Amino acid sequence: xxxxxxxxxxxxxxxxxxxxxxxxxxxxxxxxxxxxxxxxxxxxxxxxxxxxxxxxxxxxxxxxxxxxxxxxxxxxxxxxxxxxxxxxxxxxxxxxxxxxxxxxxxxxxxxxxxxxxxxxxxxxxxxxxxxxxxxxxxxxxxxxxxxxxxxxxxxxxxxxxxxxxxxxxxxxxxxxxxxxxxxxxxxxxxxxxxxxxxxxxxxxxxxxxxxxxxxxxxxxxxxxxxxxxxxxxxxxxxxxxxxxxxxxxxxxxxxxxxxxxxxxxxxxxxxxxxxxxxxxxxxxxxxxxxxxxxxxxxxxxxxxxxxxxxxxxxxxxxxxxxxxxxxxxxxxxxxxxxxxxxxxxxxxxxxxxxxxxxxxxxxxxxxxxxxxxxxxxxxxxxxxxxxxxxxxxxxxxxxxxxxxxxxxxxxxxxxxxxxxxxxxxxxxxxxxxxxxxxxxxxxxxxxxxxxxxxxxxxxxxxxxxxxxxxxxxxxxxxxxxxxxxxxxxxxxxxxxxxxxxxxxxxxxxxxxxxxxxxxxxxxxxxxxxxxxxxxxxxxxxxxxxxxxxxxxxxxxxxxxxxxxxxxxxxxxxxxxxx
Numbered sequence: 163x164x165x166x167x168x169x170x171x172x173x174x175x176x177x178x179x180x181x182x183x184x185x186x187x188x189x190x191x192x193x194x195x196x197x198x199x200x201x202x203x204x205x206x207x208x209x210x211x212x213x214x215x216x217x218x219x220x221x222x223x224x225x226x227x228x229x230x231x232x233x234x235x236x237x238x239x240x241x242x243x244x245x246x247x248x249x250x251x252x253x254x255x256x257x258x259x260x261x262x263x264x265x266x267x268x269x270x271x272x273x274x275x276x277x278x279x280x281x282x283x284x285x286x287x288x289x290x291x292x293x294x295x296x297x298x299x300x301x302x303x304x305x306x307x308x309x310x311x312x313x314x315x316x317x318x319x320x321x322x323x324x325x326x327x328x329x330x331x332x333x334x335x336x337x338x339x340x341x342x343x344x345x346x347x348x349x350x351x352x353x354x355x356x357x358x359x360x361x362x363x364x365x366x367x368x369x370x371x372x373x374x375x376x377x378x379x380x381x382x383x384x385x386x387x388x389x390x391x392x393x394x395x396x397x398x399x400x401x402x403x404x405x406x407x408x409x410x411x412x413x414x415x416x417x418x419x420x421x422x423x424x425x426x427x428x429x430x431x432x433x434x435x436x437x438x439x440x441x442x443x444x445x446x447x448x449x450x451x452x453x454x455x456x457x458x459x460x461x462x463x464x465x466x467x468x469x470x471x472x473x474x475x476x477x478x479x480x481x482x483x484x485x486x487x488x489x490x491x492x493x494x495x496x497x498x499x500x501x502x503x504x505x506x507x508x509x510x511x512x513x514x515x516x517x518x519x520x521x522x523x524x525x526x527x528x529x530x531x532x533x534x535x536x537x538x539x540x541x542x543x544x545x546x547x548x549x550x551x552x553x554x555x556x557x558x559x560x561x562x563x564x565x566x567x568x569x570x571x572x573x574x575x576x577x578x579x580x581x582x583x584x585x586x587x588x589x590x591x592x593x594x595x596x597x598x599x600x601x602x603x604x605x606x607x608x609x610x611x612x613x614x615x616x617x618x619x620x621x622x623x624x625x626x627x628x629x630x631x632x633x634x635x636x637x638x639x640x641x642x643x644x645x646x647x648x649x650x651x652x653x654x655x656x657x658x659x660x661x662x663x664x665x666x667x668x669x670x671x672x673x674x675x676x677x678x679x680x681x682x683x684x685x686x687x688x689x690x691x692x693x694x695x696x697x698x699x700x701x702x703x704x705x706x707x708x709x710x711x712x713x714x715x716x717x718x719x720x721x722x723x724x725x726x727x728x729x730x731x732x733x734x735x736x737x738x739x740x
Contacts, residue, residue, distance in 0.1 A: 169238060170347055170379045171197040171220065172245070176233035178212075178219055178403075189215055191403040191454045192233070197347070199240075200377040202370065204394030204411060206384055206426070208443070208664045209635045211400040213383045214269065217349040220381070221266050222248060222256040239263060240346060262292045265340040267333075269352040269383075269662070273580060274336060275324045281335045282320030288342040307338035312364045314528065318493065330357045330527025330691075337365060344376055351383045355662050358526040358691030359735040366393045385664030387430060388737025391415050399423045401449075404456060421447045421458040429665040431672075431694040436718060439676070440669035440698065480552075481652060481685050482515040482538070487547035489530070489537050489709075507533040509709035510547075515653070520679065520686040522700030522717065524693055524732065530709040531689045535655045538687070539573045551652070569599055572646040576658035578638035582630040588641050589626030592616070595648045615644040618681075620674060636667030643674070647682075655687045660695060672699055693732055697721040705729045 178190035190212045197203045205213050218224050220235055236245040237259070248256070260266075268274040275284060285307065286300035295303065301320070308316035311334040324332055333353065340348055350369065354362040370393055373380050384390050390397055390411060397411040399422065407420040418424045425446040443449075448459045489508035492501035508530045515521050523531045536542045538549060540560055549556040551570065559567045575581040582591055592612045595601075602608045613623040619640040630638055639659060646654050656675070660668045676699060678684055690696050696703055696717070703720040705713040705728065713726040724730045 168198045169196050169236075170199045171195075171238075171381070172234070172236045173216075173220075174234045174236075176216075176219070176235065177231070178215060178224070179230040181228050181230065186230070188454065189403050190219070193400075193403070193405050195398055195405070195408075197379050197381055199346075199379055200373060201396065202373050202380040202382055202394050204382050204384065204390040204397040205400060206387065206390050206397060207400035208385065208426075208666050210402065212403040213400055214351050216400075217266065217351050217381065217383055220248065220347075220349060221260060221264060222251065222253075223266075237264065237347070261288055261345070262343050263345055264347045264349070265343065265345040266349040267336050267340045267351060267353040269355060273577075275332065277324055279323070280320065281322055281324060281327070281332075285335065285339045285342060288339055292343050303342065304338065307341055308335075310341075311335075311338050311368060312361060313338075328528045328532065330361055333357060334361070334365065337368075341372065345378065347379045347381070349381045349383070352385070352662070353382075354384070354386070354389055358529075359693065359732055359737075360526055362389070362737075363392075363735045369393065386737070387415060387427060387665065392737050399426070401456065402451075404454075406458075421460055422449075426665060429669050431665075431669070431692075431698050434722075436698060439673055442669050442673075443666040479517045480514050481517040481519075483550040484514070484538070485512050485548045485550070487511045487534070487537065487549065488545045489533055489542055490545040506709045508537065508544075511706075511709075511711055512547075513704055513711065513714060515685060515687060517652075517685055518679070518683055519702065520688055520700045522688045522690065522696035522703045523706060524690060524696045524703060525706035526732070527691065529706040531706050532657055534706070535573065535657050535687060535689050538653075539571050539655055540568070541573075565599055569601075569649040570652045571655070572649060572651040572653075573655040573657060574639070574642050574646050574659045576661060578635065578642040579630060581642060582638060582645075584630055587627050587629060588633075589613075589616075591630075591641070592626075592645045592648050595645065599649060601649065611648070612644075615647055618647070618678065619644045620670070634667070636663055636670060639663065639667075639671055640674070643671075643678075647678070651684075653685045653687065655689065657689045658691070659688075661690060661692060668695070675699060693721065693736060705732070 173193065173195040176190055176193050177188065179186050179188045205216065207213055219231065231249050235248040237248055238245040282301065282304055285304040289295040289300040289303055305316045305320060308319055313319050313331060313334050319327060319331060337353060354365055357365060366389065369380060372378055382394055394411045397408065397414050398405050399407045401422050406422045407414055407418065414423060415427065418427060425443045428441055428446055429443060431440060446461055448461055450457045487508055488510055490504040491507050493505050494503045496502050511534060523534065525531050533542055537544055544557065556567065589612050592615055593608045596608050596611065602611045612626060616623055616626065621637065621640055660671050663671060679686065688696060688699055700717045702715065703717045704711050707728050713720060713724065713729050720729065724733060
């Protein structure tokens with residue numbers, strides 16, 4: 163029995179329901195969760211399990227008109243003798259706690275930061291609002307925090323807008339913002355999702371040190387079992403609004419008692435082997451429900467997933483050849499606006515991609531891998547070098563304003579929600595590029611093609627009239643894949659396309675990409691910071707550091723026998739979870 167006096171946060175019998183027209187959808191079902199002072203507690207589960215909703219409920223950020231909440235969320239401030247019931251606090255009362263006593267690091271930092279304000283200004287604002295700091299005091303503290311969270315060139319990041327820095331750097335700005343007031347509780351909702359393994363390790367150590375040194379409690383929400391094992395003392399495992407299992411992290415992950423926890427662990431991409439297919443939750447457990455009660459039944463071993471023979475790509479024909487590619491960003495300008503210094507985002511990079519092959523590009527945040535992908539697809543302009551698609555110069559081709567080039571190279575972005583128009587039905591979003599390029603003339607033909615693509619990506623035909631917000635993260639990523647396939651491209655660039663997904667959904671998307679490659683003869687450039695994922699899906703791997711390729715070769719060889727110290731560092735930083 164837990165001593166309640168040690169608890170900073172006590173959630174008891176919490177139920178949360180969303181009102182949708184005349185329907186009530188219960189998303190959190192009578193859960194209990196306790197967080198001790200100075201403790202880091204992990205909350206893990208698949209997309210849609212209710213992890214983020216629980217965090218938002220604690221912050222009081224759920225829309226009051228659309229949500230019904232019952233049960234208790236008690237927060238015990240250090241300087242007060244009795245706990246505050248958060249579910250009954252007024253909006254002004256909640257504002258007194260948010261930021262000052264309870265802070266949150268959100269999952270999607272790009273949509274959490276204001277795109278028209280600099281990063282430094284937005285962090286300064288928290289200190290000025292809650293602590294009464296002057297502008298100079300706030301700037302000094304912000305730069306100190308930027309150093310603490312391992313941001314390179316803090317002065318440059320301070321004056322940068324969110325779109326001018328990498329996804330991992332944006333996330334670190336959000337972490338710095340949460341630390342401004344040294345709150346008693348931090349709710350960290352997937353705070354390391356966008357980070358490469360080495361920076362992730364630094365951030366996890368930073369959060370652990372902050373918790374230990376300052377006595378800050380952290381509710382750490384994540385789908386990554388390795389990360390949870392590395393940072394959390396205790397763990398709660400969620401499935402569709404219920405708590406399946408809880409206990410000391412090491413005990414739960416070493417010897418899980420619940421079938422669902424066992425299945426989650428089995429879905430993690432293996433570190434040493436390279437199967438042709440990754441297992442998913444349904445391969446291990448059959449889940450049925452009646453009302454709010456779920457039944458978990460083990461799938462017999464002889465009925466589990468089958469490993470299909472891996473399709474060997476024909477790697478003798480070059481589709482894309484990059485020669486001495488360089489991309490520069492001006493870092494300083496003179497009085498007349500002429501650049502005087504540059505950052506080499508991509509520095510003299512050369513490699514080739516064979517038809518039907520998957521080339522993985524891996525490296526730390528800010529190494530230039532996303533810039534390289536965006537340059538190939540035409541979203542960034544190169545300073546020098548050449549890019550040949552079947553011996554045709556892409557740079558010259560684009561200068562001729564030819565639409566045909568855009569058909570042949572497509573990109574799948576990291577965040578499917580921000581890459582889909584929220585006001586456009588998904589069927590329309592998939593058909594839009596067909597209309598632009600005048601493919602499949604006629605509404606009927608385009609709709610038929612759109613429905614075929616939905617089926618190919620594991621979605622239902624009758625979902626075409628739904629909007630992006632009606633889907634889970636994994637389903638939205640499938641929609642983005644279907645949209646990329648609409649123009650029948652030769653090359654698809656996957657830019658961190660599975661990094662924000664939980665392990666089971668991630669496995670589904672990776673299996674889907676491999677299946678589509680085998681069926682349609684697709685060629686991929688797969689950009690990721692997760693070496694275990696890159697090793698699974700790639701034929702060859704390029705390792706980037708500071709804009710340059712430092713090592714390249716067959717995926718198995720790079721992963722198991724890295725020759726460069728930098729590659730060895732990336733591999734050693736992967737969280738061990740089994």
